Amino acid sequence: MKTDIINESVIEVRGLVAGYGRTKALDDISFSLEKGLIHAVIGTSGCGKTTLLKNMLGLMQYKSGSVKVLGTEINDQTAVAVNKVRERTGVLFQRGALLNSMTVAENVALPFLLHRNMEPSAVTTEVEMLLKQVGLSGAGKKMPTELSGGMIKRAALARALAIKPEILFCDEPSAGLDPVTTRGIDELLLSLRKETGMTVVIVTHDLDSISRIADRVLFLSNRSLLFHGTAADAINSSLEPIQAFFRREAAC
Numbered sequence: 001m002k003t004d005i006i007n008e009s010v011i012e013v014r015g016l017v018a019g020y021g022r023t024k025a026l027d028d029i030s031f032s033l034e035k036g037l038i039h040a041v042i043g044t045s046g047c048g049k050t051t052l053l054k055n056m057l058g059l060m061q062y063k064s065g066s067v068k069v070l071g072t073e074i075n076d077q078t079a080v081a082v083n084k085v086r087e088r089t090g091v092l093f094q095r096g097a098l099l100n101s102m103t104v105a106e107n108v109a110l111p112f113l114l115h116r117n118m119e120p121s122a123v124t125t126e127v128e129m130l131l132k133q134v135g136l137s138g139a140g141k142k143m144p145t146e147l148s149g150g151m152i153k154r155a156a157l158a159r160a161l162a163i164k165p166e167i168l169f170c171d172e173p174s175a176g177l178d179p180v181t182t183r184g185i186d187e188l189l190l191s192l193r194k195e196t197g198m199t200v201v202i203v204t205h206d207l208d209s210i211s212r213i214a215d216r217v218l219f220l221s222n223r224s225l226l227f228h229g230t231a232a233d234a235i236n237s238s239l240e241p242i243q244a245f246f247r248r249e250a251a252c
């Protein structure tokens with residue numbers, strides 16, 4: 001189920017130019033992301049989706065333009081100020097979901113140890129609640145190597161949710177998962193968004209996921225933002241790179 005439009009924006013990007021060394025991966029990108037919606041960032045491999053995420057997360061310095069997350073201009077800030085914004089956002093990375101030497105519960109407890117000064121018993125209670133929220137009750141004592149791909153993503157999601165993020169960033173959460181497991185992750189994201197009202201920014205190339213969960217689609221092509229609108233309008237777009245993407249052809 002999708003929410004109604006709420007106009008308050010949580011992320012404002014204006015004239016963003018970003019890249020690696022002298023190479024531009026993103027050139028003059030502008031958009032605003034509305035609070036409480038699920039925004040899918042799409043486009044063929046190498047189009048700059050992860051780079052865009054990294055710039056919104058303060059993980060790289062952009063060359064010019066402005067990236068405001070929850071009202072904070074990311075580039076201008078000290079590490080302390082960027083950390084304050086990070087404490088209000090959760091991230092589910094494409095790879096490196098869990099630390100293999102720790103149990104699932106210890107992995108999920110990490111944000112509490114890093115960001116919060118909490119009693120161990122309170123941490124245990126929180127971790128149990130989080131695991132229940134993502135459908136992993138009872139899996140806390142397992143090691144990551146004992147989990148299926150879908151369960152690892154759920155555990156990583158529980159860890160990302162520990163700080164009760166206002167914005168959740170996910171980079172290809174369904175990469176390598178089968179369609180049934182992908183659907184499960186999508187349904188989980190929808191129910192979490194409904195429960196918490198958080199904004200979700202998700203990089204995905206899964207066409208079923210896009211139509212299931214995306215309230216808005218941002219289509220990157222050739223370093224630019226080619227389209228920003230509803231998933232239905234994206235699917236019906238007359239722009240060739242978007243048509244090609246939905247036909248599953250390389251467009252970048």
Ligand SMILES: Nc1ncnc2c1ncn2[C@@H]1O[C@H](COP(=O)(O)OP(=O)(O)O)[C@@H](O)[C@H]1O
Nearest residue numbers: 020023025043044045046047048049050051052
């Ligand atoms: N660490 C890096 N150093 C140099 N170039 C990079 C780096 N990461 C990505 N790139 C380049 O930037 C462009 C965008 O990459 P990326 O944001 O990872 O794309 P996507 O996530 O859409 O597949 C690509 O041309 C890629 O080769």
Ligand SMILES: [Mg+2]
Nearest residue numbers: 049050051171
């Ligand atoms: Mg990527």
